[in-house]
Amino acid sequence: xxxxxxxxxxxxxxxxxxxxxxxxxxxxxxxxxxxxxxxxxxxxxxxxxxxxxxxxxxxxxxxxxxxxxxxxxxxxxxxxxxxxxxxxxxxxxxxxxxxxxxxxxxxxxxxxxxxxxxxxxxxxxxxxxxxxxxxxxxxxxxxxxxxxxxxxxxxxxxxxxxxxxxxxxxxxxxxxxxxxxxxxxxxxxxxxxxxxxxxxxxxxxxxxxx
Numbered sequence: 709x710x711x712x713x714x715x716x717x718x719x720x721x722x723x724x725x726x727x728x729x730x731x732x733x734x735x736x737x738x739x740x741x742x743x744x745x746x747x748x749x750x751x752x753x754x755x756x757x758x759x760x761x762x763x764x765x766x767x768x769x770x771x772x773x774x775x776x777x778x779x780x781x782x783x784x785x786x787x788x789x790x791x792x793x794x795x796x797x798x799x800x801x802x803x804x805x806x807x808x809x810x811x812x813x814x815x816x817x818x819x820x821x822x823x824x825x826x827x828x829x830x831x832x833x834x835x836x837x838x839x840x841x842x843x844x845x846x847x848x849x850x851x852x853x854x855x856x857x858x859x860x861x862x863x864x865x866x867x868x869x870x871x872x873x874x875x876x877x878x879x880x881x882x883x884x885x886x887x888x889x890x891x892x893x894x895x896x897x898x899x900x901x902x903x904x905x906x907x908x909x910x911x912x913x914x915x916x917x918x
Contacts, residue, residue, distance in 0.1 A: 743889055762837035762870040763796050763829070769865045770821050770857055771814045783814040796835045800826035821857025828855050837866075845873045864906075876909040878902045 734752040739745075760768075767787075771780035784794075790810055791798045799822050807823065808816035829835055840848040848871065852863035864877035876882075883905045886892045894904035 743891075759872060760870045762840065762866055764794060765866050765870040766825070766837070766852075766855075766858070766862070767794060767799065767822060769862045770818055770825075771811065773815070773818070773859075773862065775814050780814055783811050786810055796826045796829050799823060800830055818857065824856035825858060837871075840867075841871045845875060848873060849875070860902075874910070876906055878906045878909070882909075 734748065768780055768784050771783050787810055788794055791802075802819075802823055804819050804823055807819040811818055811822075829837060833839060837852075840851060843851070845867065848867060849863050852858050852866055853860070861877045861879050864875045867873040867875045868877060878886075879902070880897045883892075883894070883897045883902050886905045886909060887894060892905040892908035894901040894908070
C-alpha cells in the first residue's frame with residue numbers, strides 16, 4: 709500500500725505471509741545522506757525478508773552466478789519439486805548427469821559446484837553452515853570461500869542474507885553505481901576495483917549519517 713504496509717489477499721493468509729518478512733525498508737535508515745534518503749523513499753513499500761537458511765541461500769546464489777535472479781528461482785523451484793525439498797544430503801548424493809539436466813538453464817557446469825560443496829559441508833561441518841552465524845566475519849567468509857564454486861560475491865551474499873553479517877556483496881552493477889554516486893573513488897570494474905568499492909561501502913555503512 710502507499711503507506712508501506714502490506715495487504716494480503718485473501719486476509720486469512722496474512723499471518724502466514726507476514727511470517728517471512730522482518731521489517732519495512734522505510735525503517736532502516738535514520739541518517740541525513742540525500743542519496744540514501746531518496747532511495748529509502750523510493751523503496752518505502754519494500755520489506756526485508758527474514759534471514760534465509762544459509763545452505764538454501766548458498767545454492768540459490770550459485771545458481772544466480774552469471775544468470776538472472778528470475779532464471780535461478782525457476783531452476784531452484786524445479787530442484788525442489790524433483791527432490792521433494794532441498795537439503796545438503798540430497799544434493800551431495802545427487803546424480804551429476806541428472807542434476808546437469810535439471811539446472812541446464814542456469815549453467816549445467818554448476819552441478820559439480822553444488823555436489824562438491826555439499827559434500828565438503830558434510831565432511832567439514834557435519835552438514836551445517838549455522839556455526840558461521842556466530843563466527844567472526846572474516847573467518848566465516850574464508851570458510852565459505854574454501855568451498856568448491858564459491859567466490860567473493862557468493863560468500864558475501866550468504867553472509868549478508870542468511871547469517872546476519874555486515875558485509876556488502878559487490879558485482880559489476882554495484883561497482884558502477886557506487887562510483888557514479890560518489891560512494892567510492894575506485895575506477896573501472898576490475899576485481900581490484902570491486903574490492904575497493906566493497907571496502908568503501910562497508911566503511912560508510914558504519915559511519916553515522918551515511
